[in-house]
Amino acid sequence: TQLLEQSPQFLSIQEGENLTVYCNSSSVFSSLQWYRQEPGEGPVLLVTVVTGGEVKKLKRLTFQFGDARKDSSLHITAAQPGDTGLYLCAGAGDSGTYKYIFGTGTRLKVLA
Amino acid sequence: SQTIHQWPATLVQPVGSPLSLECTVEGTSNPNLYWYRQAAGRGLQLLFYSVGIGQISSEVPQNLSASRPQDRQFILSSKKLLLSDSGFYLCAWSVLNEQYFGPGTRLTVT
Structure with a gap:
Protein backbone atom coordinates (compact mmCIF):
# COMPACT_ATOMS: atom_id res chain seq x y z
CA THR A 1 0.00 0.00 0.00
CA GLN A 2 1.42 3.38 -1.00
CA LEU A 3 1.41 6.04 1.71
CA LEU A 4 2.51 9.67 1.75
CA GLU A 5 3.49 11.28 5.03
CA GLN A 6 3.56 15.04 5.29
CA SER A 7 5.40 17.05 7.92
CA PRO A 8 4.78 19.12 9.81
CA GLN A 9 1.04 18.62 10.30
CA PHE A 10 0.57 22.17 11.59
CA LEU A 11 2.67 25.28 11.15
CA SER A 12 2.04 28.77 12.49
CA ILE A 13 4.56 31.43 11.50
CA GLN A 14 4.95 35.18 11.26
CA GLU A 15 4.69 37.05 7.99
CA GLY A 16 8.08 37.23 6.26
CA GLU A 17 9.43 33.94 7.61
CA ASN A 18 10.54 31.04 5.42
CA LEU A 19 9.20 27.49 5.73
CA THR A 20 9.52 24.04 4.23
CA VAL A 21 6.91 21.30 4.04
CA TYR A 22 7.94 17.71 3.40
CA CYS A 23 6.16 14.85 1.66
CA ASN A 24 7.76 11.42 2.12
CA SER A 25 7.07 7.87 1.03
CA SER A 26 8.83 4.55 0.70
CA SER A 27 7.14 4.10 -2.69
CA VAL A 28 8.15 5.45 -6.09
CA PHE A 29 5.70 7.76 -7.86
CA SER A 30 5.53 8.54 -11.56
CA SER A 31 4.64 12.14 -10.70
CA LEU A 32 3.79 14.22 -7.67
CA GLN A 33 1.41 17.14 -7.31
CA TRP A 34 1.05 19.90 -4.71
CA TYR A 35 -2.32 21.49 -3.91
CA ARG A 36 -3.54 24.31 -1.67
CA GLN A 37 -7.01 24.15 -0.19
CA GLU A 38 -9.06 26.87 1.46
CA PRO A 39 -11.75 25.92 4.03
CA GLY A 40 -14.94 24.71 2.38
CA GLU A 41 -13.44 24.59 -1.11
CA GLY A 42 -11.83 21.98 -3.34
CA PRO A 43 -8.02 21.72 -3.57
CA VAL A 44 -6.35 23.85 -6.23
CA LEU A 45 -3.43 22.40 -8.17
CA LEU A 46 -0.20 24.38 -7.68
CA VAL A 47 2.37 22.28 -9.53
CA THR A 48 3.21 18.85 -10.93
CA VAL A 49 6.74 17.43 -10.83
CA VAL A 50 7.63 14.44 -12.94
CA THR A 51 11.41 13.98 -13.19
CA GLY A 52 13.61 12.91 -10.27
CA GLY A 53 15.51 15.94 -8.96
CA GLU A 54 13.18 18.36 -10.72
CA VAL A 55 12.80 21.84 -9.24
CA LYS A 56 9.91 24.16 -10.11
CA LYS A 57 9.28 27.69 -8.92
CA LEU A 58 5.96 29.47 -8.63
CA LYS A 59 6.65 33.02 -7.43
CA ARG A 60 7.78 32.59 -3.79
CA LEU A 61 7.09 28.83 -3.80
CA THR A 62 9.80 26.31 -4.73
CA PHE A 63 8.92 22.66 -5.28
CA GLN A 64 11.43 19.82 -5.52
CA PHE A 65 10.99 16.17 -6.45
CA GLY A 66 13.45 13.75 -4.85
CA ASP A 67 16.04 12.06 -7.03
CA ALA A 68 14.45 8.67 -6.40
CA ARG A 69 10.91 10.05 -6.92
CA LYS A 70 9.87 8.98 -3.41
CA ASP A 71 9.70 12.36 -1.74
CA SER A 72 9.11 16.05 -2.36
CA SER A 73 9.39 19.38 -0.61
CA LEU A 74 7.65 22.72 -0.81
CA HIS A 75 9.60 25.79 0.31
CA ILE A 76 7.90 29.16 0.78
CA THR A 77 10.06 32.27 0.96
CA ALA A 78 8.86 35.33 2.86
CA ALA A 79 5.45 33.87 3.72
CA GLN A 80 2.41 36.11 3.50
CA PRO A 81 -1.04 35.81 5.14
CA GLY A 82 -2.42 34.87 1.71
CA ASP A 83 -0.35 31.67 1.86
CA THR A 84 -2.52 30.42 4.73
CA GLY A 85 -4.28 27.15 3.91
CA LEU A 86 -4.05 23.38 3.82
CA TYR A 87 -1.21 22.10 1.63
CA LEU A 88 -1.59 18.61 0.16
CA CYS A 89 0.80 16.48 -1.81
CA ALA A 90 -0.44 13.66 -4.04
CA GLY A 91 1.46 10.97 -5.86
CA ALA A 92 0.46 9.14 -9.02
CA GLY A 93 1.24 5.44 -8.77
CA ASP A 94 4.20 4.14 -10.70
CA SER A 95 2.03 1.55 -12.41
CA GLY A 96 -0.19 4.19 -14.01
CA THR A 97 -1.77 7.53 -13.39
CA TYR A 98 -5.34 6.44 -12.70
CA LYS A 99 -4.99 6.58 -8.92
CA TYR A 100 -3.60 9.37 -6.78
CA ILE A 101 -2.43 8.84 -3.21
CA PHE A 102 -2.85 11.94 -1.04
CA GLY A 103 -0.64 12.99 1.82
CA THR A 104 -1.91 13.68 5.32
CA GLY A 105 -1.83 17.46 4.80
CA THR A 106 -0.02 20.44 6.33
CA ARG A 107 -2.11 23.24 7.75
CA LEU A 108 -0.24 26.53 7.46
CA LYS A 109 -1.21 29.76 9.20
CA VAL A 110 0.73 32.93 8.44
CA LEU A 111 0.19 35.69 10.97
CA ALA A 112 0.33 39.33 9.92
CA SER B 1 -11.68 25.67 -20.81
CA GLN B 2 -12.63 22.80 -18.54
CA THR B 3 -15.13 23.21 -15.71
CA ILE B 4 -16.30 20.78 -13.05
CA HIS B 5 -19.63 21.13 -11.26
CA GLN B 6 -20.82 19.49 -8.08
CA TRP B 7 -24.15 19.74 -6.36
CA PRO B 8 -25.54 20.26 -3.88
CA ALA B 9 -23.00 22.40 -2.01
CA THR B 10 -24.37 21.37 1.37
CA LEU B 11 -26.71 18.61 2.45
CA VAL B 12 -28.21 17.55 5.77
CA GLN B 13 -29.77 14.09 5.73
CA PRO B 14 -31.19 11.80 8.44
CA VAL B 15 -29.67 8.41 9.15
CA GLY B 16 -31.19 5.75 6.90
CA SER B 17 -32.12 8.13 4.08
CA PRO B 18 -30.80 7.72 0.51
CA LEU B 19 -28.08 9.88 -1.05
CA SER B 20 -27.30 11.09 -4.53
CA LEU B 21 -24.44 13.50 -5.27
CA GLU B 22 -23.82 14.53 -8.86
CA CYS B 23 -20.69 15.70 -10.64
CA THR B 24 -20.39 16.86 -14.24
CA VAL B 25 -17.38 17.97 -16.25
CA GLU B 26 -17.41 20.35 -19.22
CA GLY B 27 -14.80 21.03 -21.86
CA TRP B 35 -14.83 10.66 -5.77
CA TYR B 36 -12.92 11.51 -2.58
CA ARG B 37 -14.00 12.05 1.01
CA GLN B 38 -12.12 14.39 3.31
CA ALA B 39 -12.22 14.45 7.09
CA ALA B 40 -11.94 17.90 8.67
CA GLY B 41 -8.55 19.47 7.86
CA VAL B 60 -12.83 1.29 0.15
CA PRO B 61 -15.58 -1.17 1.09
CA GLN B 62 -18.38 0.94 2.46
CA ASN B 63 -21.96 2.04 2.40
CA LEU B 64 -21.55 3.99 -0.85
CA SER B 65 -21.66 3.24 -4.58
CA ALA B 66 -20.81 5.16 -7.72
CA SER B 67 -22.05 5.20 -11.29
CA ARG B 68 -20.99 6.83 -14.55
CA PRO B 69 -24.03 6.88 -16.84
CA GLN B 70 -22.47 9.35 -19.28
CA ASP B 71 -18.92 10.25 -20.30
CA ARG B 72 -18.77 13.41 -18.18
CA GLN B 73 -21.19 12.54 -15.38
CA PHE B 74 -20.24 10.81 -12.13
CA ILE B 75 -22.76 10.02 -9.39
CA LEU B 76 -22.17 9.00 -5.76
CA SER B 77 -25.05 7.17 -4.08
CA SER B 78 -26.15 5.41 -0.95
CA LYS B 79 -29.34 3.49 -0.19
CA LYS B 80 -29.17 4.14 3.56
CA LEU B 81 -26.87 6.75 5.08
CA LEU B 82 -24.90 6.12 8.27
CA LEU B 83 -23.65 8.74 10.73
CA SER B 84 -20.10 7.85 9.64
CA ASP B 85 -20.91 8.96 6.06
CA SER B 86 -20.73 12.59 7.16
CA GLY B 87 -17.88 14.51 5.55
CA PHE B 88 -16.71 16.68 2.69
CA TYR B 89 -17.11 14.94 -0.66
CA LEU B 90 -15.02 16.00 -3.60
CA CYS B 91 -15.29 15.08 -7.26
CA ALA B 92 -12.27 15.40 -9.52
CA TRP B 93 -11.21 14.78 -13.09
CA SER B 94 -7.73 14.11 -14.39
CA VAL B 95 -5.71 14.31 -17.55
CA LEU B 96 -2.09 13.18 -17.82
CA ASN B 97 -0.51 13.95 -14.40
CA GLU B 98 -2.93 16.55 -13.15
CA GLN B 99 -6.17 16.44 -11.18
CA TYR B 100 -8.76 19.18 -10.95
CA PHE B 101 -11.36 19.34 -8.22
CA GLY B 102 -14.93 20.47 -7.93
CA PRO B 103 -16.13 22.80 -5.15
CA GLY B 104 -17.19 19.92 -2.90
CA THR B 105 -20.35 18.88 -1.04
CA ARG B 106 -20.58 19.12 2.74
CA LEU B 107 -22.73 16.20 3.91
CA THR B 108 -24.01 16.04 7.46
CA VAL B 109 -25.89 12.92 8.51
CA THR B 110 -28.02 13.50 11.60
Whole structure:
Protein backbone atom coordinates (compact mmCIF):
# COMPACT_ATOMS: atom_id res chain seq x y z
CA THR A 1 0.00 0.00 0.00
CA GLN A 2 1.42 3.38 -1.00
CA LEU A 3 1.41 6.04 1.71
CA LEU A 4 2.51 9.67 1.75
CA GLU A 5 3.49 11.28 5.03
CA GLN A 6 3.56 15.04 5.29
CA SER A 7 5.40 17.05 7.92
CA PRO A 8 4.78 19.12 9.81
CA GLN A 9 1.04 18.62 10.30
CA PHE A 10 0.57 22.17 11.59
CA LEU A 11 2.67 25.28 11.15
CA SER A 12 2.04 28.77 12.49
CA ILE A 13 4.56 31.43 11.50
CA GLN A 14 4.95 35.18 11.26
CA GLU A 15 4.69 37.05 7.99
CA GLY A 16 8.08 37.23 6.26
CA GLU A 17 9.43 33.94 7.61
CA ASN A 18 10.54 31.04 5.42
CA LEU A 19 9.20 27.49 5.73
CA THR A 20 9.52 24.04 4.23
CA VAL A 21 6.91 21.30 4.04
CA TYR A 22 7.94 17.71 3.40
CA CYS A 23 6.16 14.85 1.66
CA ASN A 24 7.76 11.42 2.12
CA SER A 25 7.07 7.87 1.03
CA SER A 26 8.83 4.55 0.70
CA SER A 27 7.14 4.10 -2.69
CA VAL A 28 8.15 5.45 -6.09
CA PHE A 29 5.70 7.76 -7.86
CA SER A 30 5.53 8.54 -11.56
CA SER A 31 4.64 12.14 -10.70
CA LEU A 32 3.79 14.22 -7.67
CA GLN A 33 1.41 17.14 -7.31
CA TRP A 34 1.05 19.90 -4.71
CA TYR A 35 -2.32 21.49 -3.91
CA ARG A 36 -3.54 24.31 -1.67
CA GLN A 37 -7.01 24.15 -0.19
CA GLU A 38 -9.06 26.87 1.46
CA PRO A 39 -11.75 25.92 4.03
CA GLY A 40 -14.94 24.71 2.38
CA GLU A 41 -13.44 24.59 -1.11
CA GLY A 42 -11.83 21.98 -3.34
CA PRO A 43 -8.02 21.72 -3.57
CA VAL A 44 -6.35 23.85 -6.23
CA LEU A 45 -3.43 22.40 -8.17
CA LEU A 46 -0.20 24.38 -7.68
CA VAL A 47 2.37 22.28 -9.53
CA THR A 48 3.21 18.85 -10.93
CA VAL A 49 6.74 17.43 -10.83
CA VAL A 50 7.63 14.44 -12.94
CA THR A 51 11.41 13.98 -13.19
CA GLY A 52 13.61 12.91 -10.27
CA GLY A 53 15.51 15.94 -8.96
CA GLU A 54 13.18 18.36 -10.72
CA VAL A 55 12.80 21.84 -9.24
CA LYS A 56 9.91 24.16 -10.11
CA LYS A 57 9.28 27.69 -8.92
CA LEU A 58 5.96 29.47 -8.63
CA LYS A 59 6.65 33.02 -7.43
CA ARG A 60 7.78 32.59 -3.79
CA LEU A 61 7.09 28.83 -3.80
CA THR A 62 9.80 26.31 -4.73
CA PHE A 63 8.92 22.66 -5.28
CA GLN A 64 11.43 19.82 -5.52
CA PHE A 65 10.99 16.17 -6.45
CA GLY A 66 13.45 13.75 -4.85
CA ASP A 67 16.04 12.06 -7.03
CA ALA A 68 14.45 8.67 -6.40
CA ARG A 69 10.91 10.05 -6.92
CA LYS A 70 9.87 8.98 -3.41
CA ASP A 71 9.70 12.36 -1.74
CA SER A 72 9.11 16.05 -2.36
CA SER A 73 9.39 19.38 -0.61
CA LEU A 74 7.65 22.72 -0.81
CA HIS A 75 9.60 25.79 0.31
CA ILE A 76 7.90 29.16 0.78
CA THR A 77 10.06 32.27 0.96
CA ALA A 78 8.86 35.33 2.86
CA ALA A 79 5.45 33.87 3.72
CA GLN A 80 2.41 36.11 3.50
CA PRO A 81 -1.04 35.81 5.14
CA GLY A 82 -2.42 34.87 1.71
CA ASP A 83 -0.35 31.67 1.86
CA THR A 84 -2.52 30.42 4.73
CA GLY A 85 -4.28 27.15 3.91
CA LEU A 86 -4.05 23.38 3.82
CA TYR A 87 -1.21 22.10 1.63
CA LEU A 88 -1.59 18.61 0.16
CA CYS A 89 0.80 16.48 -1.81
CA ALA A 90 -0.44 13.66 -4.04
CA GLY A 91 1.46 10.97 -5.86
CA ALA A 92 0.46 9.14 -9.02
CA GLY A 93 1.24 5.44 -8.77
CA ASP A 94 4.20 4.14 -10.70
CA SER A 95 2.03 1.55 -12.41
CA GLY A 96 -0.19 4.19 -14.01
CA THR A 97 -1.77 7.53 -13.39
CA TYR A 98 -5.34 6.44 -12.70
CA LYS A 99 -4.99 6.58 -8.92
CA TYR A 100 -3.60 9.37 -6.78
CA ILE A 101 -2.43 8.84 -3.21
CA PHE A 102 -2.85 11.94 -1.04
CA GLY A 103 -0.64 12.99 1.82
CA THR A 104 -1.91 13.68 5.32
CA GLY A 105 -1.83 17.46 4.80
CA THR A 106 -0.02 20.44 6.33
CA ARG A 107 -2.11 23.24 7.75
CA LEU A 108 -0.24 26.53 7.46
CA LYS A 109 -1.21 29.76 9.20
CA VAL A 110 0.73 32.93 8.44
CA LEU A 111 0.19 35.69 10.97
CA ALA A 112 0.33 39.33 9.92
CA SER B 1 -11.68 25.67 -20.81
CA GLN B 2 -12.63 22.80 -18.54
CA THR B 3 -15.13 23.21 -15.71
CA ILE B 4 -16.30 20.78 -13.05
CA HIS B 5 -19.63 21.13 -11.26
CA GLN B 6 -20.82 19.49 -8.08
CA TRP B 7 -24.15 19.74 -6.36
CA PRO B 8 -25.54 20.26 -3.88
CA ALA B 9 -23.00 22.40 -2.01
CA THR B 10 -24.37 21.37 1.37
CA LEU B 11 -26.71 18.61 2.45
CA VAL B 12 -28.21 17.55 5.77
CA GLN B 13 -29.77 14.09 5.73
CA PRO B 14 -31.19 11.80 8.44
CA VAL B 15 -29.67 8.41 9.15
CA GLY B 16 -31.19 5.75 6.90
CA SER B 17 -32.12 8.13 4.08
CA PRO B 18 -30.80 7.72 0.51
CA LEU B 19 -28.08 9.88 -1.05
CA SER B 20 -27.30 11.09 -4.53
CA LEU B 21 -24.44 13.50 -5.27
CA GLU B 22 -23.82 14.53 -8.86
CA CYS B 23 -20.69 15.70 -10.64
CA THR B 24 -20.39 16.86 -14.24
CA VAL B 25 -17.38 17.97 -16.25
CA GLU B 26 -17.41 20.35 -19.22
CA GLY B 27 -14.80 21.03 -21.86
CA THR B 28 -13.09 17.65 -22.02
CA SER B 29 -13.80 14.16 -23.33
CA ASN B 30 -13.28 10.77 -21.72
CA PRO B 31 -11.80 12.11 -18.48
CA ASN B 32 -10.80 9.91 -15.57
CA LEU B 33 -13.26 10.75 -12.77
CA TYR B 34 -12.87 10.43 -9.01
CA TRP B 35 -14.83 10.66 -5.77
CA TYR B 36 -12.92 11.51 -2.58
CA ARG B 37 -14.00 12.05 1.01
CA GLN B 38 -12.12 14.39 3.31
CA ALA B 39 -12.22 14.45 7.09
CA ALA B 40 -11.94 17.90 8.67
CA GLY B 41 -8.55 19.47 7.86
CA ARG B 42 -7.02 16.24 6.65
CA GLY B 43 -5.98 14.50 3.47
CA LEU B 44 -8.27 12.97 0.91
CA GLN B 45 -9.47 9.39 0.89
CA LEU B 46 -10.12 7.95 -2.56
CA LEU B 47 -13.55 6.29 -2.69
CA PHE B 48 -14.13 5.50 -6.37
CA TYR B 49 -12.55 6.20 -9.73
CA SER B 50 -13.67 5.63 -13.30
CA VAL B 51 -11.72 5.48 -16.54
CA GLY B 52 -14.79 5.24 -18.79
CA ILE B 53 -18.58 4.94 -18.99
CA GLY B 54 -19.84 2.14 -16.78
CA GLN B 55 -16.32 1.39 -15.47
CA ILE B 56 -16.12 1.91 -11.71
CA SER B 57 -13.32 0.90 -9.35
CA SER B 58 -14.02 0.92 -5.62
CA GLU B 59 -11.17 1.62 -3.24
CA VAL B 60 -12.83 1.29 0.15
CA PRO B 61 -15.58 -1.17 1.09
CA GLN B 62 -18.38 0.94 2.46
CA ASN B 63 -21.96 2.04 2.40
CA LEU B 64 -21.55 3.99 -0.85
CA SER B 65 -21.66 3.24 -4.58
CA ALA B 66 -20.81 5.16 -7.72
CA SER B 67 -22.05 5.20 -11.29
CA ARG B 68 -20.99 6.83 -14.55
CA PRO B 69 -24.03 6.88 -16.84
CA GLN B 70 -22.47 9.35 -19.28
CA ASP B 71 -18.92 10.25 -20.30
CA ARG B 72 -18.77 13.41 -18.18
CA GLN B 73 -21.19 12.54 -15.38
CA PHE B 74 -20.24 10.81 -12.13
CA ILE B 75 -22.76 10.02 -9.39
CA LEU B 76 -22.17 9.00 -5.76
CA SER B 77 -25.05 7.17 -4.08
CA SER B 78 -26.15 5.41 -0.95
CA LYS B 79 -29.34 3.49 -0.19
CA LYS B 80 -29.17 4.14 3.56
CA LEU B 81 -26.87 6.75 5.08
CA LEU B 82 -24.90 6.12 8.27
CA LEU B 83 -23.65 8.74 10.73
CA SER B 84 -20.10 7.85 9.64
CA ASP B 85 -20.91 8.96 6.06
CA SER B 86 -20.73 12.59 7.16
CA GLY B 87 -17.88 14.51 5.55
CA PHE B 88 -16.71 16.68 2.69
CA TYR B 89 -17.11 14.94 -0.66
CA LEU B 90 -15.02 16.00 -3.60
CA CYS B 91 -15.29 15.08 -7.26
CA ALA B 92 -12.27 15.40 -9.52
CA TRP B 93 -11.21 14.78 -13.09
CA SER B 94 -7.73 14.11 -14.39
CA VAL B 95 -5.71 14.31 -17.55
CA LEU B 96 -2.09 13.18 -17.82
CA ASN B 97 -0.51 13.95 -14.40
CA GLU B 98 -2.93 16.55 -13.15
CA GLN B 99 -6.17 16.44 -11.18
CA TYR B 100 -8.76 19.18 -10.95
CA PHE B 101 -11.36 19.34 -8.22
CA GLY B 102 -14.93 20.47 -7.93
CA PRO B 103 -16.13 22.80 -5.15
CA GLY B 104 -17.19 19.92 -2.90
CA THR B 105 -20.35 18.88 -1.04
CA ARG B 106 -20.58 19.12 2.74
CA LEU B 107 -22.73 16.20 3.91
CA THR B 108 -24.01 16.04 7.46
CA VAL B 109 -25.89 12.92 8.51
CA THR B 110 -28.02 13.50 11.60
